[in-house]
Amino acid sequence: MTGRVLAAGSEIDSMCTRCKAVYNHTIIAMVGGRVARVKCNTCGSEHNHRPEKPKEETRVRRTTSGVAQAPRPKLRKDAGDMDREEWERLFHTKDTGKAISYDMNGSFKVDDLVDHPVFGFGVVCSRQQGKIEVLFNVGRKLLRCK
Ligand SMILES: [Zn+2]
Numbered sequence: 001m002t003g004r005v006l007a008a009g010s011e012i013d014s015m016c017t018r019c020k021a022v023y024n025h026t027i028i029a030m031v032g033g034r035v036a037r038v039k040c041n042t043c044g045s046e047h048n049h050r051p052e053k054p055k056e057e058t059r060v061r062r063t064t065s066g067v068a069q070a071p072r073p074k075l076r077k078d079a080g081d082m083d084r085e086e087w088e089r090l091f092h093t094k095d096t097g098k099a100i101s102y103d104m105n106g107s108f109k110v111d112d113l114v115d116h117p118v119f120g121f122g123v124v125c126s127r128q129q130g131k132i133e134v135l136f137n138v139g140r141k142l143l144r145c146k
Helices: 058-059 079-091
Strands: 011-016 019-032 034-040 047-048 115-116 120-130 131-136 139-144
Touching: 011 034, 079 120, 079 131, 079 139, 115 131, 115 139
Parallel strands: none
Antiparallel strands: 011 019, 019 034, 034 047, 115 120, 120 131, 131 139
16 A cells, blocks of 8 residues: 555556547546446546556456456466476387387387387386386376286
């Protein structure tokens, strides 16, 4: 707060619809502590007050529909997004001509490109006894192997 108390008769910077610029205006009416109507000191036209730099939040809260349409800020990426990005990054370094068709009797090593009948291409990211973890476009899958 600036400490300046606004009231009808006070001067305020407002966007003038006729001058199409921010000019000094005189407040005509206040509603709920906010400047509602102003009169342009330059051209004399009366109009609703438009603050110099309207704040998004304020405008959204004041919509008459009562429904805030502001887009929700994207939250942190979830694990699925990160897996997909990782998959894309890895996939572009691979030669699909060298992809190994997945077979549970097959033998795979970390970093191999696997061609799976259901999940498509995937990159082996870890290997355990009898299992490989493969990163596919759809996420990580544990597959059996030899
Ligand atoms: Zn004006």
